[in-house]
Amino acid sequence: MILVPKLRKEKKVINIHQDQLIDEYGWIKQKDWQKVLKNPKKLNKEVLKYINEENNYKLEQLKSLSNLKKIIFEELKGRIKDKDFTVPIKDGEFSYYSKYLSNSEYPQFLRKKEQDNKEEIILDANLKSKNHKFFNLHCINHSHNHKYIAYNIDTKGSEYYDLSIDEVETKKNITKKIPNTTGKIIWHPNNKVIFYTTLDRNHRPNKIFAHKIGTNPTNDQLIYEESDGAFFCSPELSQSKEYLLIRTGDHETSEYWFSPVNDYKNIKCFKDRIKGIEYNIDHANNYFYILSNIDNCKNFKVSISNDRNINVWRDYIKYNPKNLLINFTVLKKWFILCRRVEGLNQILIKDLENLEEHLIKFDDETYELSLSDQYEFNTDFIRVTYSSPITPKTIYDYDCKKKKKNLRKIQEIPSGYQKENYECKRVMVNAHDKKKIPLTIFYNKKTKIDGKAPLLLYGYGSYGITIPDNFSSNRFSLIDRGFIYAIAHIRGGREKGQEWYEDGKLMNKKNTFLDFISCAEYLCKNKYTSEGLIIAQGGSAGGLLMGYISNERPDLFLGIIAQVPFVDICNTMLDEELPLTITEIPEWGDLKNSKQAYEYIKSYSPYDNVKKQGYPNMLITGGITDPRVTYWEMTKWIAKLRDFNTNSKLMILDMNMDAGHSGASGRYDYLNEVALAYIFALKISEKITS
DSSP: OOOOOOOOOOOEEEEETTEEEEESSGGGSOTTHHHHHHOGGGSOHHHHHHHHHHHHHHHHHHGGGHHHHHHHHHHHHHTSOSSEEOOOEEETTEEEEEEEOTTOSSOEEEEEETTTOOEEEEEEHHHHTTTOSOOEEEEEEEOTTSSEEEEEEESSSSSOEEEEEEETTTOOEEEEEEEEEEEEEEEOTTSSEEEEEEEOTTSOEEEEEEEETTSOGGGOEEEEEOOOTTOEEEEEEOTTSSEEEEEEEOSSOEEEEEEEGGGGGGOEESSOOOTTOOEEEEEETTEEEEEEOTTTOTTOEEEEEETTOTTOOEEEEOOOTTEEEEEEEEOSSEEEEEEEETTEEEEEEEETTTOOEEEEOOOSSSOEEEEOOOSOSSOSEEEEEEEETTEEEEEEEEETTTTEEEEEEEOOOTTOOOGGGEEEEEEEEEOTTSOEEEEEEEEETTSOOSSOSOEEEEOOOOTTOOOOOOOOGGGHHHHTTTOEEEEEOOBTBOTTOHHHHHTTSGGGTHHHHHHHHHHHHHHHHTTSOOTTOEEEEEETHHHHHHHHHHHHOTTTEEEEEEESOOOOHHHHHTOTTSTTTGGGHHHHOOTTTOHHHHHHHHHHOTGGGOOSBOOOEEEEEEETTOSSSOHHHHHHHHHHHHHHBOSOOOEEEEEETTOOTTOOOSTTHHHHHHHHHHHHHHHHTTOOOO
């Protein structure tokens, strides 16, 4: 029998704002942590031994469920179409798409000419991934003349990407690997130059370079350098292909730089950054279109300016506080806007010639609707994707001129799926301050609503990220075993607009946690489940939520699934060498310089508020090369939880030694992590059935 792992203590004290921040496990963060992200073999041997003990302990605790895990894995896999493809996207004489071969973890990227329909492989990720336990192809982009492809690859999970350029026909490598890159790769219309972003020593995207293909990357020209460590930058090409755009910003402020693409050495600022002002721009038909929150337009409006006088803006889509404007696309004849109204997305189409408007919308109670990227500018067609928690993903090409949806693909579930077997609803829950929280609930109609069903409640609530009501075939492995599944659209996201986000950040952050608790209590009161039958799930910043509720309401939850959880917020936000700390001050607060912010954050920080009490069952996961939520956060947390826990509930850590923040990279490998979470949920809820 494997004993419960024990981590050595070594007291560390930070004196701040007349207070002491005490950390008995802080020693496990190495001074050369950047080297660990790039090469986990550099990890301190004592820490490595402890993490291996945790992984072995997890295996020991769950070994009786190994067969069930295999069953669930095969279920999950059986809902994925093995030989699958994406709907081709037209770009001139070619259409581009990807497809999976039988039993493959990664896709092939292909193209074909419309007239002969002959497939041509431009990159095979399965071949590129050979000999790598982790493989992430972050971006692949073809040149405008269709002769070259540029792509960047991460083989560690640390989000340091190597960029390469190949000639499509010959498969010849034109440019050697450019290391430490990230994000988008943008092709110049002359097909001879690419623009890309590099990372600094603290893993922050701060420089944009121009690279002439086939030349030595050490001679690449620096186009833009961001001097503020809180601002991350990235390149874009305007829809008109006439301008190079560079966006830089943090969580509440943005700024654009631009130049005619043929004069990219002389880039200049579009509008100087002002704290709290966000804007995005694009260019088409001699005009710049600007989505911004200026003039106190919290939910954003769209302005327009002539490209000969960018300082004069006039309203194009007037401000409506009930409509959150999300993003837009401009084509030669059409302006397309994605907006959220009463929590549901709509797509607005505006004719640039006669200015007539119409909507694409759906009538379901809750759903997810999104606008896809496209290559062509002079077209009447756009691509939209629709789904709901019980409606598989459906892709349409929409004809803006004829106002007609053309069905291109419906997600297939090979093992079978009947929508009519499931119930889905969205309700509004009263928060502690009487605000209305959207809550999505779905379940198999065979499940009785009598308070006896176990329930998985998912939440996030940070960075203004909206958790979509989309379709995930994975969830049915729980739902078909009698679970009810619910998604809490809590404050900190933008489900109900910008104010919903602002009500869940900084000095309002506790609303996020209290909203989640209100949703859990509603589900109990209305007999969907009962106290002690709820399993809460959240990851990354959603792990902060998991940490809070486990400290403050352990009675309410049977279990917690905290994936790559951000739980050591005080120590992390005081550590300015970490990649995200400086840029996230507008999200959490300035602990270092504000006593008020420090005291408030410390009052909810999960790691700092672990207490002597009985905790729920806990499954905590991490990735050893994760640059966002580093390996020491969840490792310290589980060690401290075990110190204070007064019951014998199950507490296990699963540290992926071959991946980072997003977990396993293959489409089937990833399912092992889903299956792990599900067998944990089934074990603690005593729903162990085949």
